[in-house]
Amino acid sequence: MATRKEMEGDRFRVRPAAPKSRAGPRPERFVSQVLKEVSKACAKASGKLAGRPASTFGRGRVAAGMAGGRLGAHARRVVIKARFVVLRKAGANSVSTHLRYIERDGVTRDGQRGQAYGPETDAADLKAFEERGRGDRHQFRFIVSAEDAVDLDDLRGFTRQLMQRMAVDLETPLDWVAVDHWDTDNPHTHVVLNGRTAGKEDLIIAPDYIARGMRMRASEIATEWLGPRTEIEIRQSLQREVEQQRLTGLDRALMRQAVADTVDLTGRPENRHRQNLLRARLQRLEAMAMAERVDVNRWRLAPDMVRTLTAMGEREEALDTMRRALKGQQRECVLEDASTTPVIGRIAGKGLTDELHDRGYLVVDGIDGRAHYLKLPPGADLLAFPVDGIVEAKTPGGERAVDRTIAAISQDGIYKTANHLDRLRQAAYRDPLATIDVHVRRLEALRRSGIVVRVADGVWRVPSDLAQKGQQHDTQKVTAPVIELRSHLPINQQVRAIGATWLDRQLIGNGDGLAAHGFGARVRDAMRGRQEFLVEQRLAERRGPHVVLSRNLLHTLRERELVAVGKALQDRTGQTYRPLGENGRASGIYRCSIQLVSGRFAVLDDGMGFTLVAWRPAVEVRLGQHVSAVAQGKSVTWHFDRRRDMAI
Structure with a gap:
């Protein structure tokens, strides 16, 4: 007969362990649900009604509770968006870039360039303002948008009065500049506020004042100027x-x-x-x-009502933006194109989708006869895309030629730089070592992602589907389209330009992808004019109804422009222009870059003269440093070292 101890040992006992995390969103806590319902009931964010004391952090906390105390239900409404920018994290050019954005072209009543103003001037010196705030830890950026801003006769006066009341509330003079924007249906003002007090201390503004107090002060002023809203206006x-x-x-x-x-x-x-x-x-x-x-x-x-309605509002705003940019031209408007075909066309308009965070957009009148709304990637410089310039937007993740080359060179899944180098030398490549460097850098990037394995120096084990895995690797890293400027010149200025233009590349490609209507039709007309010009320059020959282009047309046009520009710079500076030699090598101090018809070129000074080399974005951070470049066909490989010009 079994003992009691043996029977107990056979029993099933539940011993719950600590709960483990599960995939997916975590369930909302009961307290969070209660707080959300309280928020829906329109309880205030701080103060006695919120069940907790008001914030005691920063200036303006007392004024935040007093502002708007006399405003009733008929007060004028003002929306204020605020951004707190830590300058060290934002980058060295964050302030100057934002100031250029808000003072850009086309934002005034008559479509002219914006003009910054300050407390006592209608023409603020932005360089001096930026210099005054250079040592600041942070900066404040506001967008002030009164619901009835169209009825305000003096938007500058409204902004100045608001900033005066803020100075009283914050108990310190404020160093600020502002720009009024009239390029949307709702006029608004951008205000940039430096982050120090008159006593050179960090300007700390209470969160309650930014969230409510500033808006209430603006509402008070709008109500004083225009009077309370009538029942008819509210209805x-x-x-x-x-x-x-x-x-x-x-x-x-x-x-x-x-x-x-x-x-x-x-x-x-x-x-x-x-x-x-x-x-x-x-x-x-x-x-x-x-x-x-x-x-x-x-x-x-x-x-999902909030998310869906917000997306619908953004869509309607984007469509309105496209219609304004097209100026009555009839086009099919495309907001989100799932196609992998590149978008190529003319920049019909540009601006900021999020003016507070400087995130831009382009309206592109495409060669496919449609208009496209493209969001620029974060950090893109809107000023680098001129209106009427030609751009191309590609979806990321396409197969790379370098991956296909590595897969073709590999034998039994092993890639060796020695084998690749022998093939390049047999093919008489101009700089085989530079080509090997490009492939090695790609392999190192794929190795860090676990796609390839480095067996030894110069030896890698690669998968048979390297091109596809490399494409997936690139797609995961970059999801936004890659937008590149193909020509800063409008097509009408490219027709008779000396240099390798975007139109020339269309002629070489026989105008593939050009629609018979819209901007595609305009490009076809411009191509016919370009053909006539090339015939005049003896760079093309008419044979019956056809025009035959000369061999190496782009190279010839580019060299003609470089010689002309080099001679002009030589006459102006006194330095000798030194074209790229047979080996395609150049080195020297990177002095500056110049925009030509054939593209953007870097000026390299080697002490004996200067050379013009096709520019790449990676070289811009090397301004004033010694660099070297190797041109091989259409590509240029840049090499950098740590030497600096002591005279810079």
Whole structure:
């Protein structure tokens, strides 16, 4: 007979361990759900109503609680977007780049360049402003947008009065510049505020003041200038929101009123007009599949309503932007193109999708007869893309020629630099060592991702599908399209230009991809004019109905331009122009770059003269340093060392 101890040993005992993390989003805590519902009920962010004391951090915390105390429901509304920029993290050129952005062309009432102003001047010196803030730890950037800014006769005066009240609230004079923008449906002002007080201390502004106090001060001024909003103005404003395909104030009111994502309009007779507007908005949301009717007075809001309406608003804004840029020209508008075909065309317009964070966009009138809306990658310089210039946008992740070469050279899955070098020398390559360096750098990048394995010096084990895995590697690293400027010249200026133009490349490619309408038709007309010019220059020959281009056309045009430009620089500077030799090598101090018809070229000074070499973005950070370059066909390989010119 079994003992009691043996029976207990056979029993199943549950011994729960500590909970393990699971994939996917974590469930929302109950406290977070309660706080979210409190937020929907429109509780204030700080102060006694929030159940906690107001923030005691930074200047303006007292003013934040007092601002707007006398404003009623009919006060004028002002939206303020704020950004706190830590200058050390933002980069050395962050301030100058942002100041150039806000003072760019086409932002005034008459489409001219913006003009920065300050507290006491209508023409602020931005270089002096930047110099005053050079040692600051941080900087503040604001966008002030009054709902009725169109009715403000003096937007500069409005901004100055706002900054004066802020100076009183923050108890220190403020060093700021501003630029008014009239290039959108809602005029607004960009304000840049340096991050130090008059006593040279760090300017720390209370979060409550940035979130609420500043907006209340602006609302006070707008209400003083224009008077309170009338009942008719409020009703008209809300009535316009009923049919809009974006996130509106009515939608936010519905979300605050919702309980468990359900809105109940039963028994609220105190404001019948507003209830009717909310009901009309719910019916509109129901038609857009953003809400579902439960019964006569109740609707259930879609869980992704905010995200969807926000995306719809951004889409409508992008379409309006494209229509303004095209200036009445009829085009099919493309916002998101899933095709892998590159987008090539003329820059019809440009601007900022997020003016606070300097994220730009381009409206491209494509050679395919369609208009494309392209978002620039973060950090891209909007000024590097001139209007009417030619750009090309490629989706990332295409197979690389270097990967295909490595796979072709490999034997039994092993790539050896020695074997590759022998083949290059047999083919009489101009600089085989530089070519090997390019392939080695690619292999090292793939090795760090675990795609290839380095067996020994100059020996790698590579997979049979290297090209495909290399493509996947590049796609994971870069998801945004790669946008490159192909020509800074409009096509009408390329027709009779001396140099290798984008039109010449279209002639060589027989105009592949050109539509018979839109910008494609304009390019076809320009190509015919370019052919006539090349015949005049004896770089093409007419044979019956056809025009035959001369051999090495692009090289000949590029060399003609370089000789002419080199001679002009030689006459101006007194230095000797030294063309690239037979070996295609050049070295010297990188002095500057110049934009030519054939592209952008770096000026290298070797002490005996200067040479013009095709520029690459990687060389720009080497300004004033000794560099060397090897030109091989269409490509240029740059090499850098640590030597510096002591005279720089």
